[in-house]
Amino acid sequence: MQATNSTRHPELDAWPARLAELAAAALAEQAPDGAHDLNHFERVWRNAQALLAQYPQADALVVLAACYLHDLVNVPKDDPRRSSASRLSAGLASERLAALGFPAEKIPAVAHAIEAHSFSAGVPATTLEARIVQDADRLDGLGAVGLARMFYIAGRMGSALAHGSDPLAQDRPLDDRSYSLDHIEAKLARLPGMMQTEAGRQLAEARLATLTDFRNAFAAEWSGTPHR
Template sequence: MHSLLSQWQPRLRALATAGLGEDSAHDINHLQRVWRNARVLLQEHAQADALTVMAACYLHDLVNLPKNHPERHLASRQAAVLACRQLAEQDFPAEKLAGVAHAIETHSFSADLRPTTIEAQIVQDADRIDALGAVGLARLFYTAARMDSALAHGTDPLAQHRALNDKAYALDHIVTKLDKLPGKMQTAAGRALAEQRLAVLTDFRAAFAGEWGVSRVLN
């Protein structure tokens, strides 16, 4: 299997790179981090097909619509169709295409589809882990800037006296979505890693709110 992965990895990278847009939160570095996360999860699931997982990790963002796009929830299905077509043209093992498609379709939070194979569960966890921790924090604010969101609410950054709104305030996204990810993990290893990385975000949120308040007093 290792030789097969080594054979396919550069080809998958090439396919992924050719389809990438200008979104640095979903660039080749993101895809490689997702595959790295997946390799960690594969260690506790030896029965999973690593080639299927690797292909889905590299190709899951072939169609990547902005988070505020009205068809965002359809992007993963479109990516699955495109990935299978491109893989078939590259003579990827035909018996693995359905598994790759399912893993790509179900990785998306927006699509809200349940992964039913261990390969798809690993890919979903691996992708969501990259939304947490220090890198996840950087991706959060990068994406918020692309959507013209404010850093935080001017007088109530922790939403103690208002409704959360992560479309308007980047900091709200930690509570509206990201702190729920560990509980949605499909694998035990994914849950443990997600909980470790979530601590980075919760500590940052508290520190941010403290500094935000200080800055307002000083000004």
């Protein structure tokens, strides 16, 4: 896989460091956010590499750039402008990639992948590269890392860990704005079925199992009941 993409894009190996530097400069202009930092960008790129191994026809350089720049403009989850974040990131990425000497003919594809990655924006991913980036980003919201990010974001938003007497929402509507644990069932459990690639779906299902096991164990401890 790596050899194939290096053959098609001889400059691929030089770009991660340059894109990381670009992303770090943009992040330095914003409030720190441990769920959407440079480590997140690098994890998304690693996820994307796992998917690219199954889709060698995709343009790896486009995917690489979109992974590193997809959250270049970070808007908090509870901000009413949240749905505009990916469009703003796409615009800023296009400007800075052009200034960096990125291949001009690939910039529109990078911008589309960035704009389409967002859950809240609702922009359909119309290219294979955009579908890979979307899946790679959503994979970072699942599994052990996704669990840590979920509670981190909930803490920043002032959410409670869980509902006091009904942590699994058996007799109440889900409310993941008020209760962090609700987010697993309200949104994260839906992600495997929303994956754009078969490889992404398989990885998502495995990572969701980690969250489901945690949710059940958490509720048992929270309620003082045996965990099965």
